[in-house]
Amino acid sequence: MPLFNPHELRRAIPAGKRVLGLDPGSKTIGLALTDVSLMLASPYRSIPRKKLGDVATTLAAIVEKEEIGALIAGLPLSLDGSFGPAARAAQDWLTELATRLHLPACTWDERLSSSAVNRFLIQDADMTRKRRAEVVDKMAASYMLQGWLDATVED
Template sequence: MGLDPGSKQIGVALSDTALMLASPLTVLARGKMKQMVPQFQTLCRKHEIGGIVVGLPLSLDGSFGPAARAASDWANDLSERLGLPACLWDERLSSSAVNRFLVQEADMTRKRRGEVVDKMAAAYMLQGWLDATAA
């Protein structure tokens, strides 16, 4: 399961069982971890999740700043609470790439993009991890 945590929402994506293709699933409203864990537990049971890949917002120069530290801490906390392995994956510019695609290729309105960009960014990030680990 790929997660792209933002300040207000968390994009969620899944891979197929062959670990080849990522697909956007949903967007969850961001809240306190204690309140969100049941939602993640439900998703993990329903989709038989074996691990999580969390987007790591590195700085543009690749450095590990405050946002990356917060994402790392969040991923570790979620991993412990779910009892699942977690890894971090560079998600720099994933939302920008998705927005560019939605404007240029899908000709999507700003309102509609706002509804799908987080889950598509999660899928974009997860696909990057799937491609890198398949090699």
């Protein structure tokens, strides 16, 4: 299944469905959900990063339970905005995942999302390093997903 551009994806989401945001890291994948009105993203949970088939099985249960209509995954562009090997790998991973889950999907720039979340958790929430490690992935997914929601809202 080919990936959509961000605005086309928003128009392709069936009414009453939510979007699942994915922030794939090397060890875990942070998950976030939108509300059904596609206005607000919230942290959901983190899952272990395993083989694609195992991840697809885990996500299929979430897709059914949470009535998901589309996927948004973080795109790890280089800090200068260039498209490198990590970005290509993320697109390929999401394309295969979307195909297995039969859902439309797109990528969204995730540069600095984890840094922004960590800065917030240190300065404003005064969290310990251990507690930050437990929540940063799902919060980074929420940060990225909210960025997509805000950028694609229809006037």
